[in-house]
Amino acid sequence: MPRLSNTYPPKRLATNIGEACRAARVEAGLTQEDVADRVGIATEVYGRLERGNMTPSVPTLRKVCVVLNLSADAALAIDKEAKLPPRPPATESGSDEGASAEHRRLIRRTKRLPRRQLRVLGIIAGMLGEKGAGPSGEATTSAEEEARS
Template sequence: MALPRGLAGTIGTAARAARVRANLTQEDVAERVGLATEVYGRLERGGMLPSVPTLKKLCEVLRIPSDVLLGLTPAQENFWTKEPPARPVEEPGEIRRLVRTVKRLEPAEFRLLSLMATGLLRLRLMRHGRSSDEPAPP
């Protein structure tokens, strides 16, 4: 497979490297930037250029300077050779995917899911002989 060329390829390659370095999926980044996952995938493959507002959001979400994303930083000053900035602790991927799914539920479906989760927690607490006001085991 040939590597993408030009500015779109430069942005796509840098975005992918930053995403992988941040341990995010394409779906994670797409959601945070406000793009469809398919569109973000095309951007990473160098198949399109982002709009300026999208480019700004990409820099924020991926924590990458715009000059690196645009390929303007010389290699010896490259962002990748520096330590990554401290990142807040993020939820595991499974939880992020669950939250995305829950956001798509209708209100009645959400209430049902909430009742089911509460019931499961109560069942686990009963199995361990705890009351519902005690902290749950991990």
């Protein structure tokens, strides 16, 4: 095993971490917002991390590695070829891992809504699902449906 030098430049470390995180994120098909949300940090902070403009704390780096299924050895440029075994598919019913970026964004925004607004959104979604969509993609009302009959 090669001996590590004590003179490793912090900027180079930050750059290596950022490059490894970006590559793993792109491979996973996630957006920066997806990763930041799952790690529990601001999207802007994660963006700075990916650009190599900051070095994360050890707990944050661990969370990022878990979310991205990224080897810490690869992130820290100790072994750039280090790979973790593929993660089994999520079976959690509330998981958004198989959703498109647009769906994940909608899920994140929905989670932030106050309870009252969430109830209203649920009613609207139910109405859209029951009545179907009209030619323009908008929900049709019962009067419109009767007029078409």
